[in-house]
Amino acid sequence: MTAPDAPPAPATGPEIDLRVVALTRDGDRLLVVMADREPDSGTAFARGLPRGRPDFGTELDRTASAIARRTTGIAEQYLEQLYTISVDQSSRGSWKLVVAWMALISPRPDGVPALPPGADWVPVTDLPTISRIDRQVIDYALVRLRAKLGYTSIGRYLLTESFTMRELQDVYETILGQPLDKRNFRRRMLATGILTQTDGQRRDGSHRPAALYRFDSEEDQGRYLTPTWSNSQS
Amino acid sequence: MTAPDAPPAPATGPEIDLRVVALTRDGDRLLVVMADREPDSGTAFARGLPRGRPDFGTELDRTASAIARRTTGIAEQYLEQLYTISVDQSSRGSWKLVVAWMALISPRPDGVPALPPGADWVPVTDLPTISRIDRQVIDYALVRLRAKLGYTSIGRYLLTESFTMRELQDVYETILGQPLDKRNFRRRMLATGILTQTDGQRRDGSHRPAALYRFDSEEDQGRYLTPTWSNSQS
DNA sequence: GCAAAAGTGTTGTGTATACACCCATGG
């Protein structure tokens, strides 16, 4: 145990390192942005999560958003802070605080947005060699995403604005890594009341065209699945 | 929007400020530790959350734990990071990162542990005048605590080692701010399988003595209530 | 007419809620 009131070590505090797990979906694959590392950046890895430093006078989330925008060329639809860890690189005499974020980026009707040079979409199931911290952060992002799928409509941010029921189900199956029953899925989704069927259709093959849906307002933040510990007395 | 690749402002990064929401329970009240501020600390408030700075070479959670231990005199039973925010105090030319934590401290059989000078237990419903950030952090801690009550056994950390069913229910009712049905509560708690009835009893009045329970192992981290989106195919 | 995906209903089973009375004790 370190003494609680030990002096705060180096006069200069730790370096702050924001890292962003930027995710999108392509068919049944989740993709994450991997950025090339500068050869002189001191890292032992050729690629890793997009990073950046916070800016005096700028909120952290805006900086995280800017990092996502800079490396992908587009604005994310959803941003959430994940966790802050300290990274003790005593061997290199440095000390870092890593603040990790998750950013979700909607695919466009014509597919996944192309990335500027220096960054690529990589399936989360097929990551290159990256730092332990980066991997840990990505794992955590996936756990969080999976959990939130159960009680929020976070999946909407991995869809185009209008979508078929099948595409919606694909999002869930991809993230959960598990097949779901078509009929139960449809019923449950419609029961949430946050979907509206549009009058459009999608025809993409020699079969019956699919109805298109969109999510209602942005304002369903919060619960939409059954809360626990309810009580009629309330 | 700030330019994503603006230079990282002052050569010295932000000051890092850990704050701990240390909670315990006394009967049907949730109490939080309020620390006195040094008169020369520059804050406009007489009291606030216990704070500290991280330490080179020490993990953040250990430092947070040390802060809790220093201000309360005892070790917390549960510690969880809440959120990191940047606080732009441009007016004072300073820049801070606040990393907020929640610490739960078990009451002892003889009541709430006494605190060393400079700190007091204050009911969360009756907070003194504190900074906006401190209040925000406390609110967030309570939201998180309430949410976790639904799918973890986090409530155990606000109980003595053995406890009556009524005390357990008190924890839930206190945190949820809602009365619960005694029979349904008991059934549901026992159904989780993480409680064991001890052979002790508590007599404290002219009525039937209450059976005592304890939580099984520490190892129930994770789900103990029904997960959603299950599928027999898995 | 056939291949391919969209769409649709019912039934069983389990889980949450609502609710009222008897039990053991101290004074």
Next chain:
DNA sequence: CCATGGGTGTATACACAACACTTTTGC
């Protein structure tokens, strides 16, 4: 014997999982 909180069972409603066939289209 009575006041006080501890302890128990049941009926109902709802939500979830399982499951198979019909519809619409393009070719």
